Amino acid sequence: xxxxxxxxxxxxxxxxxxxxxxxxxxxxxxxxxxxxxxxxxxxxxxxxxxxxxxxxxxxxxxxxxxxxxxxxxxxxxxxxxxxxxxxxxxxxxxxxxxxxxxxxxxxxxxxxxxxxxxxxxxxxxxxxxxxxxxxxxxxxxxxxxxxxxxxxxxxxxxxxxxxxxxxxxxxxxxxxxxxxxxxxxxxxxxxxxxxxxxxxxxxxxxxxxxxxxxxxxxxxxxxxxxxxxxxxxxxxxxxxxxxxxxxxxxxxxxxxxxxxxxxxxxxxxxxxxxxxxxxxxxxxxxxxxxxxxxxxxxxxxxxx
Amino acid sequence: xxxxxxxxxxxxxxxxxxxxxxxxxxxxxxxxxxxxxxxxxxxxxxxxxxxxxxxxxxxxxxxxxxxxxxxxxxxxxxxxxxxxxxxxxxxxxxxxxxxxxxxxxxxxxxxxxxxxxxxxxxxxxxxxxxxxxxxxxxxxxxxxxxxxxxxxxxxxxxxxxxxxxxxxxxxxxxxxxxxxxxxxxxxxxxxxxxxxxxxxxxxxxxxxxxxxxxxxxxxxxxxxxxxxxxxxxxxxxxxxxxxxxxxxxxxxxxxxxxxxxxxxxxxxxxxxxxxxxxxxxxxxxxxxxxxxxxxxxxxxxxxx
Numbered sequence: 001x002x003x004x005x006x007x008x009x010x011x012x013x014x015x016x017x018x019x020x021x022x023x024x025x026x027x028x029x030x031x032x033x034x035x036x037x038x039x040x041x042x043x044x045x046x047x048x049x050x051x052x053x054x055x056x057x058x059x060x061x062x063x064x065x066x067x068x069x070x071x072x073x074x075x076x077x078x079x080x081x082x083x084x085x086x087x088x089x090x091x092x093x094x095x096x097x098x099x100x101x102x103x104x105x106x107x108x109x110x111x112x113x114x115x116x117x118x119x120x121x122x123x124x125x126x127x128x129x130x131x132x133x134x135x136x137x138x139x140x141x142x143x144x145x146x147x148x149x150x151x152x153x154x155x156x157x158x159x160x161x162x163x164x165x166x167x168x169x170x171x172x173x174x175x176x177x178x179x180x181x182x183x184x185x186x187x188x189x190x191x192x193x194x195x196x197x198x199x200x201x202x203x204x205x206x207x208x209x210x211x212x213x214x215x216x217x218x219x220x221x222x223x224x225x226x227x228x229x230x231x232x233x234x235x236x237x238x239x240x241x242x243x244x245x246x247x248x249x250x251x252x253x254x255x256x257x258x259x260x261x262x263x264x265x266x267x268x269x270x271x272x273x274x275x276x277x278x279x280x281x282x283x284x285x286x287x288x289x290x291x292x293x294x295x296x297x298x299x300x301x302x303x304x
Numbered sequence: 305x306x307x308x309x310x311x312x313x314x315x316x317x318x319x320x321x322x323x324x325x326x327x328x329x330x331x332x333x334x335x336x337x338x339x340x341x342x343x344x345x346x347x348x349x350x351x352x353x354x355x356x357x358x359x360x361x362x363x364x365x366x367x368x369x370x371x372x373x374x375x376x377x378x379x380x381x382x383x384x385x386x387x388x389x390x391x392x393x394x395x396x397x398x399x400x401x402x403x404x405x406x407x408x409x410x411x412x413x414x415x416x417x418x419x420x421x422x423x424x425x426x427x428x429x430x431x432x433x434x435x436x437x438x439x440x441x442x443x444x445x446x447x448x449x450x451x452x453x454x455x456x457x458x459x460x461x462x463x464x465x466x467x468x469x470x471x472x473x474x475x476x477x478x479x480x481x482x483x484x485x486x487x488x489x490x491x492x493x494x495x496x497x498x499x500x501x502x503x504x505x506x507x508x509x510x511x512x513x514x515x516x517x518x519x520x521x522x523x524x525x526x527x528x529x530x531x532x533x534x535x536x537x538x539x540x541x542x543x544x545x546x547x548x549x550x551x552x553x554x555x556x557x558x559x560x561x562x563x564x565x566x567x568x569x570x571x572x573x574x575x576x577x578x579x580x581x582x583x584x585x586x587x588x589x590x591x592x593x594x595x596x597x598x599x600x601x602x603x604x605x606x607x608x
Contacts, residue, residue, distance in 0.1 A: 095521040096476050126589075144446050144593035172400050172501045181585055196524075197476045197502055197597050201582060204589040217399040217528040220500075224521040278505060281485055285430075285508040289448035293501050 027279040033270050034261070034298060041267040042259040042300070043154070045213070047248035049073070051080065052256070053101075053215075054242040055090075060215035061247075061256055062175055067135070067153050068168050069125040069209045072177050075118045076188040076209060080244050082116040084189065089238035093222040094230025096196030100178060102189055104238060115189060124183040125207040127165040134159070134166050137264050139272055141289050145169070145200045149292040151263035155211050156292045158203065168208035171198045171293035175210045195220045198293040213299055214256065261298040271296070331583040337574050338565070338602060345571040346563040346604070347458070349517070351552035353377070355384065356560070357405075357519075358546040359394075364519035365551075365560055366479055371439070371457050372472050373429040373513045376481050379422045380492040380513060384548050386420040388493065393542035397526040398534025400500030404482060406493055408542060419493060428487040429511045431469040438463070438470050441568050443576055445593050449473070449504045453596040455567035459515050460596045462507065472512035475502045475597035479514045499524045502597040517603055518560060565602040575600070 028036070045063050053060040066073040079085065085101070092100035105111035128134075136159060138150035146158030152166065156174070159166040168174060171194065178190035186207055193212055212219070222239060225232040232238050247255055261268060276290040332340070349367050357364040370377040383389065389405070396404035409415035432438075440463060442454035450462030456470065460478070463470040472478060479497045483490035490511055497516055516523070526543060529536040536542050551559055566572060580594040 095524055142446060142448050144595065145591055183588060196500065197595070199598070200593075200595070201579075201587070201591045201598070203591075205587050220399055221525045221527055223525055275505075283505070283509050284487060287449055287505045287507075289504075291448065291501070291504070294503070294505070 027277070028270065028274060029278075029280055030271055030274045030296065030298075033267060033274055034300075037261070037267050041262055041265050043262050044259055044302075045247075047250075047255070048077075048246065049210075050213075050247035051076070051210075051244055052247060052250060053085075053244045055218055055239065056242065057218045058215060059256060060218055061213045061258075062210050063154070063213050063260075064210040065153070065155060065168060065208065068128050068155075068157075068166075069177070069207050071119070071122045072125055072186065072188045072207050072209045075122060076191075077246060078118040079115065079189055080246050081249065082118070083243065084113065084116060084118070085241050085244040087243075088113070088241050090219075090222060090241065091225075091238050092192070092229065092231045093195075093224050095224045097194070097199060097230065098192040099195050099219045099222055100190065100192035101239075101241060102178065102191060104235070106190065115187060118189070119187065121184060122187055124179075124186070126183070126204045127163075127167040130159045130161070130164045130166045135264060136166065137268065139290065139292065139295070141276070141291070143292060145203060151268070151292075151295070151297075154260055154263050154297065156295070158292070165204075167204050169198070169292055170194055170200055170202045170208065172196070173212040173216050174208055175212060176202070176206050176208045179206055193219055198291075200293075211297075213260065214258065257302045258299050259302055261300075263297070271298075331581070332574065332578060333582075333584055334575055334578045334600070334602075337571060337578055338604075341565070341571050345566055345569050347566050348563055348606075349551075351554075351559070352381075352550065353514075354517075354551035355380070355514075355548055356551055356554060357389075357548045359522055359543065360546065361522045362519060363560060364522055365517045365562075366514050367458070367517050367564075368514040369457070369459060369472060369512065372432050372459075372461075372470075373481070373511050375423070375426045376429055376490065376492045376511050376513045379426060380495075381550060382422040383419065383493055384550050385553065386422070387547065388417065388420060388422070389545050389548040391547075392417070392545050394523075394526060394545065395529075395542050396496070396533065396535045397499075397528045399528045401498070401503060401534065402496040403499050403523045403526055404494065404496035405543075405545060406482065406495060408539070410494065419491060422493070423491060425488060426491055428483075428490070430487070430508045431467075431471040434463045434465070434468045434470045439568060440470065441572065443594065443596065443599070445580070445595070447596060449507060455572070455596075455599070455601075458564055458567050458601065460599070462596070469508075471508050473502070473596055474498055474504050474506045474512065476500070477516040477520050478512055479516060480506070480510050480512045483510055497523055502595075504597075515601075517564065518562065561606045562603050563606055565604075567601070575602075 049064040051062040064073045090101040143149045156169045177186035179186035227233040277286040353368040355366040368377045394405040447453045460473045481490035482494035531537040581590040
């Protein structure tokens with residue numbers, strides 16, 4: 001078999017073999033950069049900002065983005081603490097677009113599950129102020145959708161000096177809060193995740209609330225729905241959600257232990273460059289460019 | 305349920321209800337543009353350039369790109385005519401990257417299936433000449449990977465006046481010929497399709513041979529492989545290919561009958577603009593931009 005000598009698993013282990021004997025001798029690959037990283041290049045997500053979505057197929061780990069959508073994140077925490085999502089379903093799988101979950105009967109009069117003590121209405125949080133305290137590691141690559149792109153608190157993001165706004169970008173794995181026609185019609189009770197080519201036209205049009213860190217492969221393979229917009233047409237096609245919990249509410253022994261590469265370090269800059277211009281022998285033409293949605297955000301397990 | 309009022313099924317039927325009563329009154333949506341299209345806006349793919357990949361789950365329809373990879377396309381036609389792929393398997397499914405098929409034993413000494421009368425070695429066809437006869441409908445949007453982008457004979461493409469080259473761009477659904485370390489090590493016997501964020505760094509580094517027109521949802525949902533690069537670790541995880549045939553070699557009564565929107569018309573230009581700036585009520589902020597890999601390429605069934 002000719003194994004297309006491209007790509008790299010993103011879940012790296014600290015024990016991966018092979019290393020650069022002399023890092024200065026040639027441009028480093030992503031693997032080499034990760035192997036040379038130090039403890040301070042990595043971070044452990046805050047359990048208060050981490051969701052576990054438990055499916056029959058396994059656990060999906062989501063990091064919330066309170067710096068961009070504080071009201072939505074607070075509402076999601078409330079919904080989760082009251083077990084709102086438990087027993088609800090994944091209702092939509094639209095090829096090259098999104099997988100979406102929530103209350104399949106949410107719009108049936110008298111059938112919707114109560115939001116409990118969560119807010120029934122929230123302001124739109126499509127953007128946030130581009131203020132001094134905004135974490136933003138810019139990448140200089142041009143982008144057609146935004147004046148500047150980069151990474152903010154570990155997530156792909158954009159900003160505009162002109163409008164003084166910053167926002168999360170709809171890349172693969174980003175999670176957002178579904179809304180109807182009104183901009184303030186999302187509550188966080190209906191969530192979607194991007195499973196295809198980045199639908200950046202959603203940026204600044206809907207509230208992004210976080211990102212899937214682990215388990216995308218459990219969501220991206222769900223059979224596509226055959227109804228309009230990829231909704232499942234029959235109730236039995238929907239995928240049950242066993243439960244969603246805040247990591248902080250799960251006993252430590254049951255938590256998924258992993259670290260994420262920080263996005264505000266020189267190691268991260270080097271990683272971006274290693275992917276902007278792939279200097280291994282396979283690539284003949286260097287791209288000289290990377291899209292904000294092509295930058296890998298490595299995760300590594302840590303021993304218990 | 306709050307159905308995220310976004311997206312649109314790409315397989316439209318000629319009988320879809322709802323239309324713009326007065327097309328001049330406001331910018332048209334994609335649906336309205338398609339409903340107002342005329343017969344000359346559509347084309348029927350050449351059966352000599354169309355593959356049917358038959359899986360247990362259904363048929364995948366692929367259009368070949370002889371204008372970009374004539375030698376590879378000729379070799380694939382030869383392989384298919386001699387039933388090379390029949391009984392081989394899909395061996396790789398890497399999340400957010402590619403699904404790949406071919407001979408799982410192709411690199412085991414003495415185990416590889418014979419290529420028959422197909423060429424065992426081909427030149428790389430990463431780019432073609434940017435000549436007078438190049439069909440190219442440019443879209444003016446900026447692109448970080450190429451000086452100019454657009455559509456060429458119905459497929460997403462790029463070109464450079466400086467190098468006088470044109471090439472197909474690695475968007476969702478594009479099909480390419482896997483290769484090893486040597487640029488001329490692909491034969492068309494090992495094929496992959498993009499199932500995630502466009503890996504444009506592959507452009508000009510590997511030979512793209514076509515595009516999936518129908519059936520992406522059969523490939524994109526295959527369970528991800530857990531081996532390196534997403535290869536399946538066990539033989540029983542591989543997905544059997546019943547057969548691959550050239551449409552021209554299939555009885556007319558068994559062919560999939562459909563049309564594709566042409567990409568060299570004013571209707572197509574209007575469609576691109578309708579997606580560059582979504583003017584329906586849901587969108588509050590117009591993007592003012594579209595990525596070449598975000599442009600839908602509509603398919604519609606035609607009655608037998």
